[in-house]
Structures are given as C-alpha cells and as structure tokens.
Amino acid sequence: MRLTSVANAPVSFGVFELSDAPPPLTAARMVGAISDAGYEGIDLGPIGYLGTKDDLAERLGGLLLAGGWADLRYSDAAEFEQGLAALDATLDVFDAAPAAPAHLAPRPTLGCSGSPARFARPGGNAPGLEASEWAGYASRVQEAAGRCRDRGYEPAFHHHLGTYVETPEDVERLLELTDVQLCLDTGHLLLAGGDPVTALRDWSGRVGHVHIKDGDRAILAQALADGVDLRELMGRGGFAPLGEGELDLPGVVRTLDEIGYQGWVIIEQDTLPGRRSVERNIADQAANREKLRELGL
Template sequence: MRVTSVANAPVSFGVFELSDGPPPLTADEMVRAIADAGYAGIDLGPVGYLGTGDALVERLDGLLLAGGWADLPYHDPGAFRERLPTLDATLDVFAAAPAAPEHLAPRPTLGCSGSPARFARPGGNAPGLEAGEWAGYAARVQEAADRCRERGFEPAFHHHLGTYVETPDEVERLLELTDVPLCLDTGHLLVAGGDPVTALRDWASRIGHVHIKDGDRSILAQALADGVDLRELMGRGGFASLGEGELDLPGVVRALDEIGYQGWVIVEQDTLPGRRSVEQNIADQVANREKLRELGL
C-alpha cells in the first residue's frame, strides 16, 4: 500500500544553490505559495533561505520539511574532507525541523558536486568515472550516509545530470557499492536515457525518496547541438511542467502503488531565476499539484 505526501521545492521557483543574486521571491512568499497550492511539505533549498531553528518552524507554519540538498565532491578526497562541515550544517537545520511521522522525516539528499565535462554536456555521454575510481567514490558516499545516520537521519543519494552518477548504469553501480537509499528523480533519469517507471520497479527495495519531474529530451538535444550547459538547459525549459514533457506520469503513480512506496514525493520543475515570472511559476506548481491529485496522489 502506498503511503505518500506531496511536497514542492524552491528550485521550482528558481531558488537553488547555484543561483546568483537575490531570490525571485522571499521565503515567506515561497512557503505561502506552496501551502496555498495544496502541498504538505517543502524542500529546504539553500541552507538559511527558509531560516534555521525556531525561525524555520515558525516560517513553515504547518508545512513539513521534506528534505534538503547536501552537495559534496565525492570524486575528490581532499575536497570531500574540506566540505563535510557543510553536510553537518544541513543536518543541524534538519534537527530543528517540525516533528513528523517516521516515513515523512526530512531526508538529507546527498548530491554530487558534479563533473565539469558533464555539466557542460548534460546527458550527452561525456566521460564519467574511470573503473578504478568507483571504489573510492562509493566509499565517500557511504561515509556521508553513515554521518547522516549518526545524527538520526536516513539519507538518499540523488543521481543527477552533469555529475558522475548520471546514467542508469551508474546508478546501478552506486547501489551495488553502497547501502545508501536512492532519491529517484524521474526527470533527471529520463533525460539521461532511463525509464523512470521501470526504475521504480527494478530499484523498489532501494528507493527512499522520490522527485517527480518531467523532462523533454528534444530540448536536451537542441541544447547539446547549441553547446550550452546544464544551467541553460534548465533555463530553456528542459524540465517541463507535469504532463508537458515525455514522462509517463500515470505510469509513475501506478508504479508507486505497485511497490508500496512510503515517503515523500517532491514535485520539482527546475528553472533559472528570471526566465519565467513568479506568477507563472506559482501557476505551474498549482497545476502540477492538481495533475497528481487527479491521478490519486
């Protein structure tokens, strides 16, 4: 039996770690828009954006914290060690989040700082890790996951375009080498050549978090032809509103039912600030919530 709650994320409004300049809307405006659209939770976004401690709880005003991105350079041993305190800072924020049922506790979303070649050519089969690099990479992912568990949080690793774990085969390899649950992102997997519905079934025992995102591979193909990077792919609408891309959304919801998924489903529509109006972003997230509601989610 599926037991889920639906959240949204600041990245749907162009608020994320790689953004420059002030956010397109304040944290209070963000929370109000997501709550008014009918979502039960929100992702953290950049640490500090939603506040910390009591200020975070007060700001969320009934919304639950679904998760939050913790970016680490697993491919670089020295940089990984230097950046570990940023993971601790994220976990400190989680520790102050509103209390939630166990299956809806916030998930540290372990992301990779990425591959310069793949960031410049997302989904374009740029070289990934060498065979001899996988053991060290996976060991550092495992270390980060264990660090989360020591603080009482179960993490999930997020495969992502522009990083060293981008393709379905790379996801498989990471799952083989670690015991870390997977944050399955339907849009990133789709654009990287995977089938999200099949992935939900095949990796069911390892899925701990789900990001529902639509994707458009025709926009990716044009972006690659034009030589633009991952940021510009997002700006061009490579991640569409639900139902406007190639994602089999009804199939995804059916698969969640079939595997008895329990946890958060976070709607994301990655975009860059300034590419669409705040009003359009809000309207899209209202429509996205309604599409899922129509499918029983």
C-alpha cells in the same frame, strides 16, 4: 493513514543559491503559494532561505520539511572532507524541523558536485568515472550516509545530470557498491536515457525518496546541438511542467502504488531565476499539484 505525501521545492521557483543574487521571491511568499496549492511539505533549499534552526518551524507555516540538499565532491577526497561541515550544518537545521511521522521524516539528499565535462554535455554524453575511481567515490558516499545516520537521519543519494552518477548504469554501480538509499528523480533519469517506471520497479528496494519532474528530450537534443550546458538546458525549459514533457506520469504514480512506496514525493521543476515570472512559477506549481491529485496522489 496515507503513506505518501506530496511536497515542492525552492528550485521550482528558481531558488538555488543565495550568494549569486537575491531570490526571485521571498520565502514567505513561496511557502504561502505551496501551502495554498495543497502541498504538505517543502524541501529546505539553500541554507538560510527558509530560516535557521532557531526559526525554521515557525517559518514553514504548518508545512513539514521533506528533505534538503547536501552537495559533496565525492570524486575528490580532500574536497570531500572540507565539505562535510556543510553537511553537518544542513543536519543542524533538520534538527529544528517540525515533528513528523517516521515515514515522513526529512531526508538529507546527498548530491554530487558534478563533472565539468558532463555539465557541459548532459545526458550521458561525456565520460564518467574511470573504473579505478569508483571504489573511492562509493566509500565517500558511504561515509556521508553514515554521518547522517549517526545524527538519526536516513539519507538518499540523488543521481543528477552533469554529475558522475548520471546514467542508469552509473546508478546501478553506486547501488552495487553502497547501501545508501536512492532519491529517484524522474526528470534527471529520463534525460539521462532511463525509463523512470522501469527504474522504480527495478530499484524498488532501494528507493527511499522520489522527485517527480518532467523532461523534454527534444530540448535536450537542441541544447546539445547548440553546445550549451546543463544550466542553459534548465533555462530553456528542459524540465517541463508536468504533462508537457515525455514523462509517463500516470505510469509513475501507478508504479509507486504497486511497489508500496512510503514517504515523500517531491515535485520539482528546475528553472532559472528570471526565465519565468514568479507568477508563472506559482501557477505552474499549483497546476503540477492538481495533476498529481487527479491521479490519486
């Protein structure tokens, strides 16, 4: 039995939220494109896009659910408490996912709502948490992890540009203060000054989920020079198709094998609605899957 499976995610097609505007493509078309490209799973995306707990399994069309994003404001105790209902709603949908082997069970992806200063200057170019704030932040991450575990799911925390856990040093601090597993995202780490291959080795005992995306530091540098924020960085192609940025993709795949990683590898290529055509996004994700297949994944 192969112990690593490959999924994709709605963000690769410009689907982030349902409240701003209609999605650039229907869920049925996206599921079909992902399945046709040879992926085995899919991330949940915004609640409701892939259906509800009543019809999720049918609408996945044979794909497994790999994970799903739960955004919480760990830096603010009151707002964190208010956001827990959204985490519970995500887990309710997870309960309806098709049965999967234990190592491919869907993982709640714990995301941080972010830092306005870092969102404006992504890549470790703005101050993060004060030393005195880390204990509270970490305790709330631990509380969210416990809430997932109480429901039978093992979560993974996603470090992310524009948030309080952005740089390799931030990740190290979070790992020190919690027992939560890490969703290692190669693109976000690369653009925050990290080396994904080194990180996979150094944090191998804590890596429970992997997002593979490429990154282009030249586009980041120009975005910073122009004074534009993380959203515009994504719109400019800061997260490139695999092989078009600076990610050592063969090194990442080789290291996943070396550390004995088991679970989901989710290809993501964060893009904004309207910046690329639906047809180009579909073609990019088929090509991304083929690049991993050529590397034996």
